[in-house]
Amino acid sequence: MKHIVVTGGSGFIGSAISKHLAGRGYRVSNIDLVHREMSGVSYIGCDIRNRDSLEALFPNDADGVIHMAAITSVLQSKKDPVGVFETNLSATSSLLEISRLRGVKTFHMASSNAVFGSILPLGRSSKDEIDIKFTEEMSLYPLTPYGATKAAAEMLGAAYNDSYGITFGSLRLTNVYGTDMGGKDSIVPRIMRSIINKTSIEIYGDGLQWRDYIFIDDVVDAFTLALEDGWNGPTIVGSGVSYSVLDLIAAVERATDHKVDFSHVESKGGEMRGVRVDISLAKGRGFNPRFSIEDGLSRVYHDFIERGIH
Ligand SMILES: NC(=O)c1ccc[n+]([C@@H]2O[C@H](COP(=O)([O-])OP(=O)(O)OC[C@H]3O[C@@H](n4cnc5c(N)ncnc54)[C@H](O)[C@@H]3O)[C@@H](O)[C@H]2O)c1
Numbered sequence: 001m002k003h004i005v006v007t008g009g010s011g012f013i014g015s016a017i018s019k020h021l022a023g024r025g026y027r028v029s030n031i032d033l034v035h036r037e038m039s040g041v042s043y044i045g046c047d048i049r050n051r052d053s054l055e056a057l058f059p060n061d062a063d064g065v066i067h068m069a070a071i072t073s074v075l076q077s078k079k080d081p082v083g084v085f086e087t088n089l090s091a092t093s094s095l096l097e098i099s100r101l102r103g104v105k106t107f108h109m110a111s112s113n114a115v116f117g118s119i120l121p122l123g124r125s126s127k128d129e130i131d132i133k134f135t136e137e138m139s140l141y142p143l144t145p146y147g148a149t150k151a152a153a154e155m156l157g158a159a160y161n162d163s164y165g166i167t168f169g170s171l172r173l174t175n176v177y178g179t180d181m182g183g184k185d186s187i188v189p190r191i192m193r194s195i196i197n198k199t200s201i202e203i204y205g206d207g208l209q210w211r212d213y214i215f216i217d218d219v220v221d222a223f224t225l226a227l228e229d230g231w232n233g234p235t236i237v238g239s240g241v242s243y244s245v246l247d248l249i250a251a252v253e254r255a256t257d258h259k260v261d262f263s264h265v266e267s268k269g270g271e272m273r274g275v276r277v278d279i280s281l282a283k284g285r286g287f288n289p290r291f292s293i294e295d296g297l298s299r300v301y302h303d304f305i306e307r308g309i310h
Pocket of ligand 1: 007009013034048070071112
């Protein structure tokens with residue numbers, strides 16, 4: 001039975017992956033700061049920034065690592081760039097090195113479309129921006145410490161692949177939403193809470209910034225494929241369809257049969273204007289997103305109701 005170490009396995013995406021892999025017959029160890037009880041998953045309490053503890057606690061017989069632990073807030077990364085560097089980059093370097101020394105064969109990390117950053121880096125005119133789709137071949141111009149640490153971690157991983165032969169794949173995720181995300185503060189849970197609490201939400205800027213939203217089960221599928229088929233290098237993982245924030249609100253209204261009350265506030269800066277992704281590489285590797293936006297949003301809404309989240 002293969003032994004997979006998941007870092008950040010108590011979090012939104014890491015817990016879904018851990019439970020899925022345990023159900024598929026893997027031995028799963030979850031390294032996280034926060035304890036979470038999950039059937040078939042062993043918990044290892046560890047701060048991955050602490051190299052000595054990580055070395056002492058990291059299992060000796062791991063076959064693969066799925067690295068999800070990170071500071072995930074882009075705005076938080078602007079407030080504390082050094083903190084995000086320590087968690088997202090320095091700790092990734094420790095994990096790669098420990099993996100190398102322990103003979104781990106595969107290492108897959110959650111990267112982000114934030115590595116792309118500006119879509120107009122090379123003097124392209126803004127009328128072109130709407131048509132540009134991110135591909136794995138494009139150069140990276142991250143706008144925030146969060147995006148920069150993810151890009152730098154990808155570079156380190158590439159070097160470990162080439163120098164030491166460890167399979168290293170980064171999955172550049174778009175905006176992930178799904179069931180069991182009540183603890184998150186991203187746009188989809190904020191909209192759901194506003195419906196349930198009958199409050200208004202704030203939209204940054206004009207609400208026309210477009211994003212690609214991918215349902216959690218599709219992300220779990222992608223990581224499972226990456227692990228089992230040994231994906232190497234960067235792969236963009238998204239739904240392949242983008243919506244503006246105003247379109248997303250309209251989709252929530254259709255999916256839940258509730259009106260969403262919102263107001264516009266000034267943009268916080270550092271936000272990418274648009275994210276449109278080309279998922280041909282992932283599709284060529286067997287990935288096929290299964291959830292439409294309405295289906296996914298309806299599942300999230302009912303999950304919030306069933307769990308009594310508000
Ligand atoms: N959610 C998204 O939309 C999205 C999009 C792109 C990329 N990602 C990436 O996917 C990964 C998982 O995101 P998520 O939404 O599940 O985040 P999350 O915040 O729900 O989970 C992160 C987990 O990492 C743990 N963690 C943080 N710092 C740690 C440390 N120093 N030591 C040990 N554990 C630590 C946290 O306790 C938490 O359980 C992250 O790497 C994130 O950057 C997420």
